[in-house]
Amino acid sequence: MTFMGGSPPSASSPSLLRMSRIAKSFGPNRVLREVDFELKAGEVHVLAGENGAGKSTLIRILGGALAADNGMIAIEGGPVRFRRPRDAADRGIAVIHQELSLVGSMSIADNLLLGREPGRLGWVDRAARAARARGVLERVGLRLDPDEPVSALPISSQQLVEIAKALSLGARIIVMDEPTSALSEPEVRRLFARIADLKAQGCGIIYITHRLEEIYALADRITVLRDGRVVASRPAGELPVGELVRLMVGRSIGDQAPRRAAAAGTVRLDLRRCRVRGEGAGRRPIVEDAALQVRSGEILGLVGLEGSGVSELLWAMFGALGKRAEVEMEIDGQTRRMSSPRAAIAAGIALVTNDRRRSGLVLSMDVVENATLAALPRFSPLGRLRRREEIEHTARTAGQLNLRCASLRQRVATLSGGNQQKVVLAKWMATHPRVLLLDDPTRGVDVGAKHEIYLLMNEWSRQGCGIILSSSEWPELLQVSDRIMVMHRGRVAASFRGGQATAADLLRAAMGHAIHE
Amino acid sequence: MNDGRPDQHESIGALERSAASRLRAFLSSPSATALLALGLVLAIGVAFSGDGAFHKWATHRDALRQASVYGILACGMTFVIITAGIDLSVGSVLALVAVMFSTLSIHEAWPPWLAVPACLALGGACGAASGLVVAKWRIQPFIVTLAMMVFARGLAKTLSGGMKVSTAVQLPDGSWTAAPVPGIFRLIDSRLLGDNISVVSLVFLACIALSWVILSRLRWGRYLYAIGGNEEAARLSGVPVAAMKVMAYALAGVFAAVAGLCQAAQEQQGDPEAGLGYELTAIAIVVIGGTSLMGGRGGIGLTLLGTLIIGYLDKILSVNAVPEASRLMLTGVIIIAAVLVQRRKD
Numbered sequence: 001m002t003f004m005g006g007s008p009p010s011a012s013s014p015s016l017l018r019m020s021r022i023a024k025s026f027g028p029n030r031v032l033r034e035v036d037f038e039l040k041a042g043e044v045h046v047l048a049g050e051n052g053a054g055k056s057t058l059i060r061i062l063g064g065a066l067a068a069d070n071g072m073i074a075i076e077g078g079p080v081r082f083r084r085p086r087d088a089a090d091r092g093i094a095v096i097h098q099e100l101s102l103v104g105s106m107s108i109a110d111n112l113l114l115g116r117e118p119g120r121l122g123w124v125d126r127a128a129r130a131a132r133a134r135g136v137l138e139r140v141g142l143r144l145d146p147d148e149p150v151s152a153l154p155i156s157s158q159q160l161v162e163i164a165k166a167l168s169l170g171a172r173i174i175v176m177d178e179p180t181s182a183l184s185e186p187e188v189r190r191l192f193a194r195i196a197d198l199k200a201q202g203c204g205i206i207y208i209t210h211r212l213e214e215i216y217a218l219a220d221r222i223t224v225l226r227d228g229r230v231v232a233s234r235p236a237g238e239l240p241v242g243e244l245v246r247l248m249v250g251r252s253i254g255d256q257a258p259r260r261a262a263a264a265g266t267v268r269l270d271l272r273r274c275r276v277r278g279e280g281a282g283r284r285p286i287v288e289d290a291a292l293q294v295r296s297g298e299i300l301g302l303v304g305l306e307g308s309g310v311s312e313l314l315w316a317m318f319g320a321l322g323k324r325a326e327v328e329m330e331i332d333g334q335t336r337r338m339s340s341p342r343a344a345i346a347a348g349i350a351l352v353t354n355d356r357r358r359s360g361l362v363l364s365m366d367v368v369e370n371a372t373l374a375a376l377p378r379f380s381p382l383g384r385l386r387r388r389e390e391i392e393h394t395a396r397t398a399g400q401l402n403l404r405c406a407s408l409r410q411r412v413a414t415l416s417g418g419n420q421q422k423v424v425l426a427k428w429m430a431t432h433p434r435v436l437l438l439d440d441p442t443r444g445v446d447v448g449a450k451h452e453i454y455l456l457m458n459e460w461s462r463q464g465c466g467i468i469l470s471s472s473e474w475p476e477l478l479q480v481s482d483r484i485m486v487m488h489r490g491r492v493a494a495s496f497r498g499g500q501a502t503a504a505d506l507l508r509a510a511m512g513h514a515i516h517e
Numbered sequence: 518m519n520d521g522r523p524d525q526h527e528s529i530g531a532l533e534r535s536a537a538s539r540l541r542a543f544l545s546s547p548s549a550t551a552l553l554a555l556g557l558v559l560a561i562g563v564a565f566s567g568d569g570a571f572h573k574w575a576t577h578r579d580a581l582r583q584a585s586v587y588g589i590l591a592c593g594m595t596f597v598i599i600t601a602g603i604d605l606s607v608g609s610v611l612a613l614v615a616v617m618f619s620t621l622s623i624h625e626a627w628p629p630w631l632a633v634p635a636c637l638a639l640g641g642a643c644g645a646a647s648g649l650v651v652a653k654w655r656i657q658p659f660i661v662t663l664a665m666m667v668f669a670r671g672l673a674k675t676l677s678g679g680m681k682v683s684t685a686v687q688l689p690d691g692s693w694t695a696a697p698v699p700g701i702f703r704l705i706d707s708r709l710l711g712d713n714i715s716v717v718s719l720v721f722l723a724c725i726a727l728s729w730v731i732l733s734r735l736r737w738g739r740y741l742y743a744i745g746g747n748e749e750a751a752r753l754s755g756v757p758v759a760a761m762k763v764m765a766y767a768l769a770g771v772f773a774a775v776a777g778l779c780q781a782a783q784e785q786q787g788d789p790e791a792g793l794g795y796e797l798t799a800i801a802i803v804v805i806g807g808t809s810l811m812g813g814r815g816g817i818g819l820t821l822l823g824t825l826i827i828g829y830l831d832k833i834l835s836v837n838a839v840p841e842a843s844r845l846m847l848t849g850v851i852i853i854a855a856v857l858v859q860r861r862k863d
Contacts, residue, residue, distance in 0.1 A: 320753055345755040359753055362746035364813040373743055374754040380736035427754065 014076070016041045016204040017062075017093075017173050022071035024057055031057045032228045035071070039173060039204040044195060044218045046236070047208050049225035050248055050305075050472070050507070055208055058225070059175055062206075063095040064088030075173070094166030095175040102158055102165075104151035109133035111150055112165050136168040137161070139201075140194050156187035160194060167203075174198065175206045180214060181307040183284075192217065210305035212241060212511040224248055241513070242504075249474065249503040265296035268466030269317075269349075269435045272328040276312045276321060276490075286312045287325075288490045294435065294466035299457065301481030301498070302470040305510045309490040310470045311354060314437045317468075318351040319344040331435060345374060348434035352424055352441045354470075356417075360424040363413040367405055368394045370412050370423050375430035397426040402452055418449025425456060436460060436467045443472060454480060474503045488512045547807030547815065550858055551822035554805070558829045567836030576836060578714060584828025585721035586611075586776045586783075588820070590799035591806075592724045593644075593772030595820045596765040598803050599732070601745040601812025602651065602658035604766060606665035607773040607799055610643045611792035613673040614777025619682040619787030622699040629701035637774045643669055644770020648763035662766075666796070673789040682787035698785055705782035717779045721824075724772060728817040731768070741765055745812025801848070802827050805855040826855075 017039040024032040032054045039045050049055050060066040062073070064082035073080050075091050082088045088095075102111045112133050133146035140160045150158060159179055166174060176195075180188045195205060195218060207218055215222065219236040224247045232239065232247050276287035287309040294300045304310040316325035319338030327338050336347045344351070353359040361370050371394040372379050379390045394408050401422040405415055412423050421441065428436070438457070442450045457480065461467055471477040477484065484501055486494040486509040494509035543549055562571045570576050590607045597604045614636045621632040643665060650661045684696045708715050732738035740761045743751040752758050776795075781787050806823025808815025830851065834844045 318753070341753050342755040342757060351753060353753065358747075359749045362743045362750050362813065364746035365742060369739060369742070373739075373751070373756070376736050376739060376756075380739075383735050383737065385734055385736060385739065 014041050015039070016043075016076060018072075018074045018077075019058070019062065020072050020074075022058065022061060022073075023069045024054075024061065024066070025069055030228055032061075032068075035225070035228070035230055037223060037230070037233075039206060040221075041172070041202045041204055042199045043220045044199060044205045044207055046215050046219035046222045047206055047225065048215060048222055048244065048248060050474075053225040053248075054228040055225055056177070059095060059177060059206070059208070062088065062173075062175065063093060089169065089171075092170050092172040093175070094163070094169070094171035094173070095177065096159065096162055096166070096179060097177050102150045102162055105149060107147050107149055108137070108144060108153075108161055109146035111161065112136050112146070112168060136164050139167050139197075140164045141197065154187070156183050156190060159183075159191065163194070163198075167198075172202070173204050173206070175208075177208045178210070178307060179207075180209065180211070188214075210307070210511055212244075212508075212513050215244070216241070241508075245504045245507050245511075249507055265298075265464065266332075267293055267330075268296045268298075268332060268464075269294045269468075270330040271317060272330070274313060274316050274325065274327050274329075276309065276316050276325045279324070284490070286490050287316065290487070290490070290492055292468075292485060292492070294468055296434075296464045296466055297461050298482045299461055299467045299469055299480055301477045301484035302468055302487065303474065303477065303484060303506050303510055304470075304487035307489075308487040308510065310487050311439050313487070314351060314439050314468065314470065315353075317344075318349055318437060320351065345431055348432075349437065350374075350428035350431055350433035350435070351437045352421075352428065352439060354440040354443055356420050356424050361412050361420060364411065366411055367398070367403070367408045367415075367423055371397060371426040372430055374427050378430070393430060394426065397429050398422075400429075401426060401456065418445035421445050421449060421453065425453065434465060436465050438467065438469045438471075440471050441469070442476070450476075474506055478503060478506075486510050547819055548822070551805075551807050551819050551826070554855060554858070555822055555826050555829070558826055558833070562829060562833045565833065565837050567833075567838070570836040571833065574713065576832065578708075578718075580828050580832035581718045581721075581825075582715040583831065584824050585715070585717045586779050587795065587798045587802060587827065588721045588824035589724050589772055589776040589779065590795055591802040591820050591824055592721075592728045592817065593769035594796075594799045594803050595728060595808055595815065595817055596732070596741060596768045597658070598800075598808055598810060599741050599745045599812060599815060600762055600765050601748070601810075602762070602765065603662065603800065603810075604644070604647065604769045605659065605662040605796050606643065606647060606669055607769060607776070608792035608795035608797075609666045609669035609673065610640050610770055610773035611777040611780055611795060612787075612789055613643070613669045613676070614640050614774040615781035615784075615791050616673045616677045616682050616787035616789050618778050618781045620676065622701060623682065623684055623696055624686075629699075632701070633778065636778055637771050640770040640772075640774025640777065641767045642770065644773070645763055645767040647770075648766030651766065652759035652762040670789070677787060677789045679789065681789070684785060702782040702785055705779055706785070717783065720775065720779060724775060725817055725821050728772075728820075732817050737761065737764060742813055745814075747813070798827065801852050805852060807855075 015038055019035065019037040022032055022035040022037070023030075035054070035058060037058065047055050047058070057066065061068045064085040064087050067083070073082070080091050082091075109129055113129060130146045137144055137146070140163050142157060142160050142164065144153070144157070150161065153161065163174065179191060183191065198205060209215060216236065221233065222236050222239050222244065223233040224231050224244065226248060271290070271292050274287055274290045275285055278284055278286050290309070290313055292300065302310050302313070312321065315321050316327050317329060317338065319340045329336055329338060331347050331349070336343070338344050338347070341351070357363065362373065368390050372390045379386050379393070391408060398405070398408065403422045403426070404419055412420055415423065425441075441453055445453070454476070457467060457469070469477060469481060478498070478501060482498045484496045484498060484506065485492050486496070486506055488510055489512065493512070496505065566572055590611065593607060594604060617639055618632060618636045621627040621635065622629070627635070647658075647661050647665045650656055651658050684698055685693050686696045687693055705716050705720070709719065732741065740751070740756045743754070743756050744758055744761055748758060777792070780791055784791070802823040803815070803820055804810060804823070805826055806815070806819030806821070808819050830848070831844065834847065
């Protein structure tokens with residue numbers, strides 16, 4: 001399948017990197033279990049897996065940002081030990097993240113040669129510096145003025161500058177984590193050509209992507225991670241698409257998501273059009289002309305891989321992206337302008353974000369203060385707080401949600417993940433929403449809390465709420481949703497009726513595979 | 518509320534905590550630490566009483582009076598710091614208001630019921646201007662209020678012509694005469710209850726009480742804590758973040774104005790150079806009390822304790838005739854020690 005130049009490495013190619021029996025847990029959560037991974041010189045090795053399969057943890061361990069609990073890393077046969085990212089860089093490992101690590105305000109040459117300027121006694125030799133920078137840039141096929149500031153370059157060139165920097169530091173193992181998420185099609189082709197050059201120069205490349213077409217355009221070898229284990233590691237030619245998708249999703253479906261009788265009523269929310277600009281100049285839009293409807297009592301599943309725009313779409317509908325988003329929307333037949341979250345709450349919308357610690361809770365405040373925050377005017381007529389009513393509401397809701405805490409005056413920072421999420425839900429119960437936007441509400445919560453969250457969703461839909469649910473737990477989402485829409489690169493790529501799709505269908509659509517029916 | 522589910526009893530029962538666990542919670546709170554620090558300072562005062570001066574009520578009365586202007590500034594600073602901001606302009610706003618108040622009361626003969634509100638409005642406007650720039654253009658509070666600090670000082674000097682605005686009045690023939698000290702000046706500078714407490718101290722305590730109501734009893738206060746604790750979560754919960762920030766800085770300005778009124782009355786003049794470095798003392802008071810510069814944590818009770826700690830420390834050093842140079846060095850050491858002790862609690 002490799003059509004990019006260079007012959008695929010043979011079995012006898014030297015092993016550049018070998019990670020064996022890598023294990024890592026975060027608390028009780030085992031993220032990686034006995035993972036083996038090998039990278040050969042001149043090879044593009046794709047690391048595939050669903051969100052949360054353990055890919056980024058493995059990469060962070062390789063990059064020295066995280067220490068493994070167990071296991072060994074060997075580079076060109078010699079065991080190594082990384083205590084910090086610098087150690088990994090010294091051994092020739094470069095991780096190119098989605099967020100680039102260049103200093104935008106500095107020139108290309110400054111970024112490339114930071115700390116290694118040619119010259120004597122602190123006197124910079126500008127001509128030598130420019131010449132050296134040009135040489136470094138040529139290795140990745142860039143012809144640029146080294147004195148230009150990095151921020152003036154398009155993202156794709158910045159990425160190449162970062163790769164050039166890694167090469168000039170002697171990197172032979174290059175990790176690219178979703179490098180194309182912000183790139184246009186021609187830029188993607190340019191990047192692929194450079195990857196072919198790198199292979200020819202004997203580098204090994206670990207490539208992470210959610211796009212099937214990229215996997216098969218680039219990969220010499222594919223390793224599939226699922227729930228922290230390697231479930232397959234084969235040459236790309238021996239792993240057809242269907243098999244790959246099956247391996248990625250082949251997870252047992254628990255019964256955490258109880259079934260419910262669907263009863264859809266009138267249209268609650270009608271999103272006519274939504275567009276979200278990318279951040280920074282020249283980036284492609286994150287959401288392009290998405291449209292959807294949710295009826296009262298209906299649960300609409302919204303699915304997409306990282307970077308597909310699902311979260312941004314939900315944020316835009318909640319008025320939380322400000323001027324970056326253009327939204328035309330009706331709620332119960334009335335046109336509403338979502339200028340701010342405040343306006344959205346007034347219009348009866350609630351948003352449970354996918355990161356409760358960053359955007360859901362005020363960790364320094366207690367359970368009561370968090371639970372009433374979004375509906376505070378109701379608990380403080382004329383501005384004076386009615387503590388008694390606040391506590392009564394919180395106690396009642398805590399009972400309904402089975403919230404476990406030592407005291408309602410306890411800081412939410414000290415609660416477990418599942419209980420923290422229940423506090424977030426209690427906050428939105430207080431606002432009596434008509435439309436609920438739930439962005440991965442069961443992320444990182446235990447099975448019991450998960451079950452209660454789904455029960456609450458059912459209760460909400462029974463009361464006539466329209467619910468949009470995004471989740472990284474697809475089997476559960478398939479169970480509870482009446483309809484499912486799949487997003488790919490900012491567009492709605494497919495939609496399914498509940499009960500008629502499988503996780504594999506969703507994954508294929510989410511990875512940009514055309515649906516043939 | 519009671520449908521017989523056992524879990525519910527558990528969560529509601531948790532409301533009522535045992536006396537022992539409350540005591541434990543209190544002992545690990547910033548209030549306990551600040552109280553302990555104050556107790557320590559007072560103990561030092563008893564040990565080194567400056568030949569018994571520390572045992573006289575007049576010493577305590579004066580300690581409180583001298584700390585009051587700083588304490589009033591610290592009240593306003595508390596609002597801003599709770600939102601994770603900072604206000605460097607309060608010392609300059611104090612001077613601006615002192616100049617304005619003196620000019621209006623002595624030379625323009627405005628009655629107090631007009632001059633006082635005008636001065637408070639001026640202070641509030643300075644603060645609101647800073648708050649608006651911080652909230653709308655998202656410039657760091659440090660920079661914005663640094664600019665306001667310089668600007669307000671310049672305005673104070675412009676209004677006063679660079680001179681102290683005092684009761685000295687030059688007559689047309691070139692000779693000088695003294696205008697009467699306005700009644701409002703004398704009132705603020707007087708003592709009540711048989712000479713036992715200064716009016717300035719009462720003003721300070723009133724500021725503390727007002728701040729407590731806003732921070733602990735009003736919706737606004739809750740919003741300020743939410744913004745300081747997690748601005749993004751606050752915004753996504755519908756908190757009017759920009760308006761609340763403007764309010765916090767405006768309050769800091771109003772309290773700076775109150776401090777300016779007190780300062781002018783005590784000095785019987787409006788000095789455009791007044792309040793130099795006061796903002797730093799106010800910040801030190803808030804931090805020593807235990808309110809976190811990271812925002813979201815702390816309270817006005819802590820600021821009261823912080824004011825007393827700084828005030829008494831200064832008084833004890835002065836009754837023992839410790840030279841100012843040593844006092845400054847000691848204060849620096851104590852600020853660091855206080856912050857280290859507070860950090861342990863997190």
